[in-house]
Amino acid sequence: MIYSMTGFGRGETIFKGKRFIVEMKSLNSRYCEINVNAPREFAMIEHEVIQKTKRRFVRGKIDIYLRLEQEQPVMDSVDEELLIEKWCKLEKIRKKIKQASPILIESVLSYAKPNASSSFNDKKTLECFLKTLDQAVSNLTASRLKEGRELVKSIQKRLTALQMSLALIQTQIPKTQTQKQQALWAKLDKILNERSIDRRRVETEIALLLEKADITEETERLAIHLKRFGKMTRQSGPIGREMDFMIQEMNREINTVGSKAGDYDISKEVIFVKAELEKIREQVQNLE
Numbered sequence: 001m002i003y004s005m006t007g008f009g010r011g012e013t014i015f016k017g018k019r020f021i022v023e024m025k026s027l028n029s030r031y032c033e034i035n036v037n038a039p040r041e042f043a044m045i046e047h048e049v050i051q052k053t054k055r056r057f058v059r060g061k062i063d064i065y066l067r068l069e070q071e072q073p074v075m076d077s078v079d080e081e082l083l084i085e086k087w088c089k090l091e092k093i094r095k096k097i098k099q100a101s102p103i104l105i106e107s108v109l110s111y112a113k114p115n116a117s118s119s120f121n122d123k124k125t126l127e128c129f130l131k132t133l134d135q136a137v138s139n140l141t142a143s144r145l146k147e148g149r150e151l152v153k154s155i156q157k158r159l160t161a162l163q164m165s166l167a168l169i170q171t172q173i174p175k176t177q178t179q180k181q182q183a184l185w186a187k188l189d190k191i192l193n194e195r196s197i198d199r200r201r202v203e204t205e206i207a208l209l210l211e212k213a214d215i216t217e218e219t220e221r222l223a224i225h226l227k228r229f230g231k232m233t234r235q236s237g238p239i240g241r242e243m244d245f246m247i248q249e250m251n252r253e254i255n256t257v258g259s260k261a262g263d264y265d266i267s268k269e270v271i272f273v274k275a276e277l278e279k280i281r282e283q284v285q286n287l288e
Contacts (some may be wrong), residue, residue, distance in 0.1 A: 001236045004147035005029065009140025015128035021067040022136040024053075026144060028286055029061035045120050049133060056137050057211040058238045059288045060144075064136075095124035103169035144288070147278075151283050152233050158276050159230050165269045165276075166226065169257065170219050176263045177214065215257045222253040240287035247281045 011022040034050050036042075044051075053062060120126045136246075229246050232239055254277065258270040 001145060001150045002152050003141070003144040004151055004286050005144065005288050006147060006286055007140050007143030007238075009138070009143055011132040011135025011137075011139065013128050013132040013135070015125060017070065018125070019067075019069040020129050020132040021065075021069065022132050023065040023067075024136045024140045025059070025063045025065075025179055026060045026140060029059060030059055032059055033061040033180070034064065035062070035183070036064045036066065038064075039068070041068060042066045045129070046128070047128075052130070052133060053137060056141065056286070059240065062140075076232045100192055113197070150286060152288055155280055155283055156233055158280050159226060159233070162276050163223075165227055165273050166222055167217060169215075169261075169266050169269045169273075170223075172263060172266050172269075173214070173216055173219070176261065176266060180262070215260050217258070218253045218256045222250055225250045234254065238288045241282055243287065244281065245283045247277055247284060251277055 002056055005026060005028045007026045009026075011020075012022045016226040031053055034053050036045065036046050036049055049064060049066070053064065120129065181284070225246055229243065229250070231242055251274070254270055256274045258267060258274075259271065
């Protein structure tokens with residue numbers, strides 16, 4: 001299976017009146033970059049979030065958003081003993097500074113609510129949150145896999161078109177070589193008739209020139225690269241970087257064909273091949 005580097009995943013779990021929400025957004029990157037966006041209550045588990053995510057993804061810029069929402073009414077989540085303790089302390093201070101106005105219950109509530117970060121000291125609460133994280137990771141994986149499959153299908157279609165174009169180029173090679181040879185001899189015959197030059201030496205030089213202009217080797221190597229690239233689209237795991245390297249090799253071969261060919265029909269196919277390779281390169285940039 002080949003994965004894209006772009007995708008979205010979400011996880012949500014409710015436990016003891018708390019709603020844990022984890023959202024993940026992934027974009028292209030040469031490496032695995034993870035950025036956690038969360039309130040400070042999550043600081044104590046942020047490292048674990050990053051490590052669990054890194055164990056699953058090899059490449060991609062992944063933004064992780066963590067949220068903790070209170071499901072039950074505020075009063076249900078208040079520690080009554082803590083509320084009384086805090087109220088008594090504030091009342092003592094009020095009397096000491098001789099403040100006339102009474103202490104309002106609303107002023108004490110924020111002190112009596114349990115600290116969100118302390119929730120993760122509870123093993124079951126932490127397990128619930130990590131389960132939410134796993135949901136988000138699984139959904140992001142599924143999203144990246146779905147897009148990866150679509151990209152591979154598109155790439156495979158383009159590879160088929162490239163193989164057909166290369167076949168057309170290869171059928172033109174004998175005709176092109178013959179035309180080049182005839183053109184060279186037409187020019188040289190005129191010179192040979194006017195001057196005394198060793199014809200054998202001229203024939204040898206022409207053969208060398210034609211050999212240098214021959215594109216058979218380049219097209220054969222390009223065919224091998226295309227076949228290898230096709231096999232890569234059926235492999236599993238991170239393959240994007242290797243594919244990118246192969247595209248560079250194919251571009252090198254087709255550029256040489258274009259510079260050597262000197263034929264309209266071949267040049268037309270070369271332009272098509274280069275355009276398709278560029279489209280494939282852009283798609284490969286999205287693969288893990």
